[in-house]
Amino acid sequence: MADLQAGHETHEAEEHAEHHIVSPVTYAIIFFSLLVGTALTIAASYWDVGPWNPVIALAIACTKATLVVLFFMHVKYSSKLMKLTVGAGVFTFLILVGMSLSDYFTRAWGQW
Amino acid sequence: MSDSHAVATTADTGHVGAHAAHPPYLRHHFESMEQQNETTSFGMWLFLLTEIMFFGGLFTAYLIYRNWYYPAFVAASHTLNIVEGSLNTLVLITSSFTMAMGVWCAETKRKNGLILSLVATLILGLGFLGIKADEYHEKYVKDHIPGHAFPGHAFDAAGFVHPVAEDGKPAEKALAPDMAAHTEVYFSLYFAMTGMHALHMIIGIALLSGMLWKATRGGYMDGNIAFVENFGLYWHFVDIVWIFLFPLLYLISRYN
Numbered sequence: 001m002a003d004l005q006a007g008h009e010t011h012e013a014e015e016h017a018e019h020h021i022v023s024p025v026t027y028a029i030i031f032f033s034l035l036v037g038t039a040l041t042i043a044a045s046y047w048d049v050g051p052w053n054p055v056i057a058l059a060i061a062c063t064k065a066t067l068v069v070l071f072f073m074h075v076k077y078s079s080k081l082m083k084l085t086v087g088a089g090v091f092t093f094l095i096l097v098g099m100s101l102s103d104y105f106t107r108a109w110g111q112w
Numbered sequence: 113m114s115d116s117h118a119v120a121t122t123a124d125t126g127h128v129g130a131h132a133a134h135p136p137y138l139r140h141h142f143e144s145m146e147q148q149n150e151t152t153s154f155g156m157w158l159f160l161l162t163e164i165m166f167f168g169g170l171f172t173a174y175l176i177y178r179n180w181y182y183p184a185f186v187a188a189s190h191t192l193n194i195v196e197g198s199l200n201t202l203v204l205i206t207s208s209f210t211m212a213m214g215v216w217c218a219e220t221k222r223k224n225g226l227i228l229s230l231v232a233t234l235i236l237g238l239g240f241l242g243i244k245a246d247e248y249h250e251k252y253v254k255d256h257i258p259g260h261a262f263p264g265h266a267f268d269a270a271g272f273v274h275p276v277a278e279d280g281k282p283a284e285k286a287l288a289p290d291m292a293a294h295t296e297v298y299f300s301l302y303f304a305m306t307g308m309h310a311l312h313m314i315i316g317i318a319l320l321s322g323m324l325w326k327a328t329r330g331g332y333m334d335g336n337i338a339f340v341e342n343f344g345l346y347w348h349f350v351d352i353v354w355i356f357l358f359p360l361l362y363l364i365s366r367y368n
Contacts, residue, residue, distance in 0.1 A: 045363035
């Protein structure tokens, strides 16, 4: 994993991130991890843990999406501007979806 | 072009020798290739964020209705073909990997590698759509297409009120007629979400074909690979959408 880290630490201070070429080894490791994640999410859906099933499914999906964003989409090796942009987008997304859902899910509470 | 040269040299006196050696694809309103690349991928990410918000609306609608009509969503979800769904996940993740390899080949100026990666991505993308089409056809045969757009195949929820056991699979739990009617909501969302995802795949395949045509004629070997990189971002984004669609649509309480 050492070579995954190399190359971007030294450029942190620069205004623009130096172009970093992600190696095929990294891509292969991520590809393999995504396959494992897919197998896990299918297996988990046949396991009855009541209200935790969707939580597990979404946790695995979020982990897979994070791997894709960081490595396949190079965000891990990008400048702070890019990281902030992606982070701000995800944050805004969670605010919009989270607040809409907390409204709809709780409207009928206590009325039955 | 010569005008912008003049402006650049007079406005930026500390930029000695800047024109001595820069790639022909560096636009003159950018200071350096790093700045140009950063600007391009920044713009691409802003576009992808609008896409995330757009799909987010569909996911929110899905989650609200799933919360309201949970038994209907479970029963309707169990009619989906889990083998084809899993296979499509595999196909799409592999196509993301081949696309990532394509970006690497472009970065390291490997012409044949780039062409091979793009061809593999194209075939996998078409394979995904083929499997998806087979699933859509199954919905048509089972009368699971919402509304009554197809004569003789209007949406029919009767199968959820009187479920029958089929080839080795035990019968699903029977739903009350009013809950069974809500399976139509599930299938509406199923077609809206997978249809919008498939539309993104079709657009991606069109762009990919153009890129492949250019690559076979020696394109992207001069270091000007912004298009390949940003198309890669788009393709991976479409993969991420499917990563969420698959468990939400196909994998609800499979243990029942």
